[in-house]
Amino acid sequence: MPKLIKNGRIVADDWQIVSLAEGETAGDAIVPAGRTLVPLAVWQARHAELAARADRGEVGVWLNAGDGPEDIDDDVKRFAVIAVNFPKFTDGRGYSTAMLLRTRYGYTGELRAIGDVLRDxxxxxxxxxxxxxxxxxxxxxxxxxxxxxxxxxxxxxPYQASATHPQPLFRRVARAGAKA
Structure with a gap:
């Protein structure tokens, strides 16, 4: 079974990732039983069919670099897992997607980075x-x-504000002699 890092620990991954084969359409993609991450195009094409499975925590969605969280705005809360694909390590759009999902869209489920995910x-x-x-x-x-x-x-x-540290360092650190 594949492994992933979740909340700072290595765990077995029981989610299958569906990808579209060349020439395959989103409406024709095979979505296996069990916990499955489907591409956004498959979710959009087969929304009515997959919505009940998503509500049971069996189907999640993965966004490609060009997809934005606004594409799943109405469904964000129903997914147990949302994955963001990094097609190359130099493509940083997934960072923005993650921040938007956590901050603007209030997503609290598992947010997974997939693709060319590097230790650095x-x-x-x-x-x-x-x-x-x-x-x-x-x-x-x-x-x-x-x-x-x-x-x-x-x-x-970290100095900068982020999803895990909403305040920059200068706001988090009390300095001697600073006025309250």
């Missing part, structure tokens, strides 16, 4: 709101994944 980005991903990180299965050995978990807390006091 784990800290930033968690700060932008991701609580689950799923690197490609062939990317890390178990030992490397354990070391990657430890690297999430490399920076304990």
């Amino acid at each position: 980005q784990f800290n930033y991903m968690t700060r932008s709101g991701f609580d689950a990180l799923q690197p490609r299965a062939d990317r890390y050995t178990d030992e490397q994944l354990e070391a990657a978990v430890a690297s999430i807390s490399d920076f304990t006091q």
